[in-house]
Amino acid sequence: MLSVDFIVTLHQLTIITIMGKYNFNSFIDRSHSDAIKYCELSKWFDADDLLPLWIADMDFSVCPEITEALQQRLSHRIYGYASVPDDFFSTITDWLSRRHNFATSPEELSFIPGIVRGIGYVINHFCKAGDKIVIQPPVYHPFKRLVEGNNCIPLNNPLIRTENSYEMDLDGLEEIVRREHPRMMILCNPHNPIGIQWSHETLARVADICAAEGVIVVSDEIHGDLMLQDRPHIPYLSVNENARRTGIMLGAPSKTFNIPGLVCSWCVIKDKAMRESFYGWMEFNEFNSPTCLATIGAIAAYHNGEDWLNEALEYIQDNIDFTCNEIDRISDGRMKVYKPQASFLVWLDCRGLGFSHEQLIDFFVKDAKIALNDGAMFGQEGIGFMRMNIATPRCILQEAIKRIGDALAKIKK
Numbered sequence: 001m002l003s004v005d006f007i008v009t010l011h012q013l014t015i016i017t018i019m020g021k022y023n024f025n026s027f028i029d030r031s032h033s034d035a036i037k038y039c040e041l042s043k044w045f046d047a048d049d050l051l052p053l054w055i056a057d058m059d060f061s062v063c064p065e066i067t068e069a070l071q072q073r074l075s076h077r078i079y080g081y082a083s084v085p086d087d088f089f090s091t092i093t094d095w096l097s098r099r100h101n102f103a104t105s106p107e108e109l110s111f112i113p114g115i116v117r118g119i120g121y122v123i124n125h126f127c128k129a130g131d132k133i134v135i136q137p138p139v140y141h142p143f144k145r146l147v148e149g150n151n152c153i154p155l156n157n158p159l160i161r162t163e164n165s166y167e168m169d170l171d172g173l174e175e176i177v178r179r180e181h182p183r184m185m186i187l188c189n190p191h192n193p194i195g196i197q198w199s200h201e202t203l204a205r206v207a208d209i210c211a212a213e214g215v216i217v218v219s220d221e222i223h224g225d226l227m228l229q230d231r232p233h234i235p236y237l238s239v240n241e242n243a244r245r246t247g248i249m250l251g252a253p254s255k256t257f258n259i260p261g262l263v264c265s266w267c268v269i270k271d272k273a274m275r276e277s278f279y280g281w282m283e284f285n286e287f288n289s290p291t292c293l294a295t296i297g298a299i300a301a302y303h304n305g306e307d308w309l310n311e312a313l314e315y316i317q318d319n320i321d322f323t324c325n326e327i328d329r330i331s332d333g334r335m336k337v338y339k340p341q342a343s344f345l346v347w348l349d350c351r352g353l354g355f356s357h358e359q360l361i362d363f364f365v366k367d368a369k370i371a372l373n374d375g376a377m378f379g380q381e382g383i384g385f386m387r388m389n390i391a392t393p394r395c396i397l398q399e400a401i402k403r404i405g406d407a408l409a410k411i412k413k
């Protein structure tokens with residue numbers, strides 16, 4: 001829990017000139033809102049006085065039109081079973097066309113209640129026990145859990161680390177696919193935890209390799225709207241015919257507009273047979289039913305949230321630049337930030353500090369008193385790394401940097 005004094009200081013620091021239409025500098029106390037990021041610190045870190053820069057939601061207030069739409073619905077006073085509103089799918093197809101130049105049609109879409117659940121449904125429907133599924137660590141940790149939890153076997157095709165980023169091991173993928181005959185591959189596009197934008201060429205090669213052996217590619221594009229510095233997002237299904245024939249794309253307004261608690265996501269399948277089979281099964285199980293607030297928040301976000309999103313992305317980029325410079329300064333270059341091309345998570349290479357991985361975790365929790373995601377949770381390739389969520393007001397980030405700097409200075413002594 002943040003101390004009262006500290007919260008008061010943050011409120012004072014918040015009174016900074018607001019440059020755009022929206023205020024991302026404003027500190028909002030989330031400690032009594034059941035936010036996992038704040039309320040589960042003790043459970044995961046065994047300490048409740050940490051600055052929380054871990055779980056991937058933003059500390060920014062959503063665009064006011066989303067709140068207004070939800071409030072309007074709440075004022076009705078009856079919260080019965082909800083159908084998917086007529087304009088839900090056309091709102092998404094318009095967004096994908098306008099924002100990502102990606103053409104799809106409402107019948108190719110289904111509602112899914114969250115991306116992780118969506119991947120779980122896809123595995124349940126298309127795989128049987130013992131099937132192999134390719135993942136590419138270091139990668140969003142629930143992928144492995146989803147595979148193993150559904151009695152399938154994860155096949156690792158680790159990313160290759162380069163000087164400033166990572167590449168996909170396409171030759172490794174081809175070999176694994178030919179040798180092991182996996183049923184599926186889970187692609188993270190863009191890639192969490194490093195924020196990599198996969199190129200058209202890379203995605204097309206994935207599609208060709210996988211389609212040649214009949215491997216279904218599930219592309220998790222939850223971070224796709226969060227491309228930084230005007231980079232285009234490249235939806236997997238846009239890259240070629242092989243991707244459209246064997247691919248399943250999952251997306252959501254949740255990360256984009258900071259509404260993951262509304263639990264609203266969607267799925268696009270171009271191939272008719274695959275679509276009919278999966279969407280039919282979803283329908284029988286009622287897995288495609290939203291709560292009465294989910295689609296309302298999503299529609300309001302896609303219709304009215306674009307200016308907010310553009311400003312949020314600029315703020316996030318400034319926070320990333322600030323973090324890179326400051327981490328370099330306070331660590332004398334011993335810690336390195338992998339600059340993300342998408343989203344608000346930065347991958348900190350802490351190997352230069354010379355700690356064992358356990359010492360590294362202790363350093364952040366016990367000495368610096370900040371909560372980050374342990375890099376090893378994304379796969380053993382993440383040993384020596386930490387993931388930091390910088391979608392927070394600058395005053396929080398400044399405090400985090402100060403804490404890390406002070407903790408490093410103590411070690412030097």
Ligand SMILES: Cc1ncc(COP(=O)(O)O)c(C=O)c1O
Binds near residue numbers: 192252254260265
């Ligand atoms: C790549 C990726 N997929 C899925 C999710 C979670 O999505 P949901 O809450 O819709 O299950 C996250 C959240 O951090 C993520 O980074």
